[in-house]
Amino acid sequence: MPRAFGNQNDDELRAAERTVTEALGDLPLDFQALLAVSNIFRAATAARAHLERTVLSEHRLSWSAFVTVFVLRVWGDLDSRQLAEEVGVTPGTLSGVVDTLERRGFVRRAPHTTDGRRVVVKATAKGRKALDSIFVRFNQEEMFITKELSGAERAELARLLRRVLRTLDAADA
Secondary structure (H helix, E strand, C coil), X not given: CCCCCCCCCHHHHHHHHHHHHHHCCCCCCCHHHHHHHHHHHHHHHHHHHHHHHHHHHXXXXXXXHHHHHHHHHHHCCEEHHHHHHHHCCCHHHHHHXXXXXXXXXXXXXXXXXXXXXXXXXXXXXXXXXXXHHHHHXXXXXXXXXXXXXXXXXXXXXXXXXXXXXHHHHHHHC
């Protein structure tokens, strides 16, 4: 029996896809769509696990903490609600992440300029410096993850995934 989420070789992946198709063949499904989305999910899950294991764990950072500092480093200070949306977590989850990052000196909270009930989260100099250092190593692993793709294939993959994201953004709007 092939592993359900095997990602060691192409034969194993194709066998898992055949197993899914055969098991669900009596249902009126678009199997190309099913397999495409399944592979997006599996690739994203595998890439995240790899990056957490090879880079983030040595810095004691969760995925959400890394993304939080990354977003602040690139887009600057953000209202906590907007930051939670950009990071892809709930405001409650973000609060815990920011607590941890604040204790480590990577971010700080500041009062919102117009609404006293809200806060703005800012990356500190220490947080920006840490992110810059971590991101070089992170990018080395991104290059490893995509090493079997040519530059043109990487660009095409990014383009196709942006199309998928636009479809989802439009549906959520």
